[in-house]
Amino acid sequence: MGRMENQELPELPAYAERVLQVAEQIPPSRVMTYGDVAEWLGEGGPRQVGRVMALYGSSVPWWRVVRADGTLLPGHEHRALGHYRAEGTPLREPEGGPARLDMRRARWDGTDG
DNA sequence: GTGCTGACACAGG
DNA sequence: ACCTGTGCCAGCA
Numbered sequence: 001m002g003r004m005e006n007q008e009l010p011e012l013p014a015y016a017e018r019v020l021q022v023a024e025q026i027p028p029s030r031v032m033t034y035g036d037v038a039e040w041l042g043e044g045g046p047r048q049v050g051r052v053m054a055l056y057g058s059s060v061p062w063w064r065v066v067r068a069d070g071t072l073l074p075g076h077e078h079r080a081l082g083h084y085r086a087e088g089t090p091l092r093e094p095e096g097g098p099a100r101l102d103m104r105r106a107r108w109d110g111t112d113g
Numbered sequence: 114g115t116g117c118t119g120a121c122a123c124a125g126g
Numbered sequence: 127a128c129c130t131g132t133g134c135c136a137g138c139a
Contacts, residue, residue: 034121045135046121054120065120073120 012056015044019052022110026064028087030108031101033068040110070101 012020022037034046034053041049053065063080066073070092072080081099084091090102 038121047119047135048121050120051136052120057120062120067120068122076120 015048016052016056018043019049020056020060023053023057023060023062023065025110026061026108027112029089029106031064031066031089031103031106032108032110033066033103035068036107036110037065066101068103070103070106072099072101 018041019037022032022040026032032040034049037049038044038046049065053062057065061083063073063076063083077099081091083089084099084101090105091099092102093099
């Protein structure tokens, strides 16, 4: 047949694959914003990265890709917070207020050092 | 084709 | 600190 049946995985858009690959590189206790990922990739924008994470993010450490203001994902706060505490991600937890990421300390610029 | 939506970002008030 | 409007861009009805 003139057709490769080497189709082990569902076809993932190339861009989505790159986004997920970046997400996997984020070290524990660190985060990148959607915009950071897009900029690091040099392609797409924060909304496109957000779409990829919404559709395919479950296969990578999704809690390490966050909004720029450090607020937690609505509907996933509890799960995300569990991960942050477990890996020691810098948080700001005001008394009686919603926990947020301390972006100044947690943000990772993509350089390993 | 047009218009709305969205795991966003930023500037104002 | 919070809310609102605007810019952004791909996907979808």
